[in-house]
Amino acid sequence: MKCHVSCELTADSLPKCLPHATLTINRQDATLHVPGNDYAFSGASAELILAIFNDINGMNTVESLSRKSGFELEDVINLLCYLRDESILIDMNRDNTGPLSGVQLVELVKSEVVFWRKHINHQPFWQSVHDGKCSERQIHGWGIEFYHYVDAANEYMANGVAYCRESIDIRQKIAAHYAEEADHGEIFLQGLMADGLPAKLVENANPLPSTRALINYLNEVAMESSLVYTAIFSLMQSDGDGFNKAGLTEYYSRLISLYPFAKGMFGAFLKHASIDAQLGHQSSIFENLYSNDEMVSSHEVKRTFATIRQLVNYFILYYEYIFEYYGDESSQLPRRAPRITDFISSANQR
Structure with missing residues (x-):
């Protein structure tokens, strides 16, 4: 999944997902449920969001998410940028x-x-x-x-x-x-x-x-x-x-x-x-x-x-x-x- 808009997330960003968001798994697919909308992921994107979802809490840097999940930093940033552009996620480190x-x-x-x-x-x-x-x-x-x-x-x-x-x-x-x-x-x-x-x-x-x-x-x-x-x-x-x-x-x-x-x-x-x-x-x-x-x-x-x-x-x-x-x-x-x-x-x- 590529980020098609300008994205300021960096390795030092602290991404935080909406507290009410939940993730369900269906075989090889994953669905992110947020109030008013659902987001479906498959293939590598599903594997990635499954690997990092529980840690998108505003306390882990993007770099640490990449290291812990084993996914490339660029791939993690691209996924997080997509979520941010949907107003599902913010960078708690943006104020710095x-x-x-x-x-x-x-x-x-x-x-x-x-x-x-x-x-x-x-x-x-x-x-x-x-x-x-x-x-x-x-x-x-x-x-x-x-x-x-x-x-x-x-x-x-x-x-x-x-x-x-x-x-x-x-x-x-x-x-x-x-x-x-x-x-x-x-x-x-x-x-x-x-x-x-x-x-x-x-x-x-x-x-x-x-x-x-x-x-x-x-x-x-x-x-x-x-x-x-x-x-x-x-x-x-x-x-x-x-x-x-x-x-x-x-x-x-x-x-x-x-x-x-x-x-x-x-x-x-x-x-x-x-x-x-x-x-x-x-x-x-x-x-x-x-x-x-x-x-x-x-x-x-x-x-x-x-x-x-x-x-x-x-x-x-x-x-x-x-x-x-x-x-x-x-x-x-x-x-x-x-x-x-x-x-x-x-x-x-x-």
């Missing part, structure tokens, strides 16, 4: 390359976030949502946590503006981006109200610790640097696949058919996504600001990739805990706001 031009960094980030989106979107939470297996409590719990996340733009995006140390032009564009998102929490509040959840209870409910952790991390990133901060929107903003009126309407109409009790909530999701589509948010602010010939230091290249990869972990935790907490029928919905008596009783116990 630098400095890079803004154009180079943007393209590498765009390629990597496709991989991480696939990983996030195939967590058990999303599988249950799309299979219609979530309870009413889990769906509305998701809506409440998502309201807190969206409304938190008034924390972290405000910090992104305040801590911008770059040109006035960049600060103004970051500020304009914040202004576009500042009132979007209200859209979700109205949607939850339409489903019968009182607005005050939703507003005053404590977000789950995992939701708060995600928001806190976004605040930290916003105060670090404008380049690293805007890079996170490459992951957070939707991509172009189905991100149009017809695609969005079809998707949320299906969710409403699965969960008719959440018509208001999913109507809010549709309204919000449609606004983002109209504002052109399928092209991230990171791309719009930094896709140029200006050089980015090795340190910022490394921080960009490290930040995006850490943000993936926060999002996975966010969805996992929504699924777990609201999956318990004894959980509060919305969660009760703290009372002064809670703190008084705690102090008395001490």
Whole structure:
């Protein structure tokens, strides 16, 4: 199998395959199963992927894969390049390359976030949502946590503006981006109200610790640097696949058919996504600001990739805990706001 496009994988690369990928064997053939697609290999390619699959975990260099499997380095690189071009694999050592031009960094980030989106979107939470297996409590719990996340733009995006140390032009564009998102929490509040959840209870409910952790991390990133901060929107903003009126309407109409009790909530999701589509948010602010010939230091290249990869972990935790907490029928919905008596009783116990 030959790689037909430019491939930057080298002997020192640390290839990592999608965690949800599995490999099955049928006589002399092998099939790689990833969410949404299957890839068939035969002959020497089947032998090669069978030999290296369990070690494509981001901890083994391409050279070590070649040495351990007994296959030529060029053949291993060609196979891995093919998987990378299918967004099944990334190079965990790519962040050690630098400095890079803004154009180079943007393209590498765009390629990597496709991989991480696939990983996030195939967590058990999303599988249950799309299979219609979530309870009413889990769906509305998701809506409440998502309201807190969206409304938190008034924390972290405000910090992104305040801590911008770059040109006035960049600060103004970051500020304009914040202004576009500042009132979007209200859209979700109205949607939850339409489903019968009182607005005050939703507003005053404590977000789950995992939701708060995600928001806190976004605040930290916003105060670090404008380049690293805007890079996170490459992951957070939707991509172009189905991100149009017809695609969005079809998707949320299906969710409403699965969960008719959440018509208001999913109507809010549709309204919000449609606004983002109209504002052109399928092209991230990171791309719009930094896709140029200006050089980015090795340190910022490394921080960009490290930040995006850490943000993936926060999002996975966010969805996992929504699924777990609201999956318990004894959980509060919305969660009760703290009372002064809670703190008084705690102090008395001490």
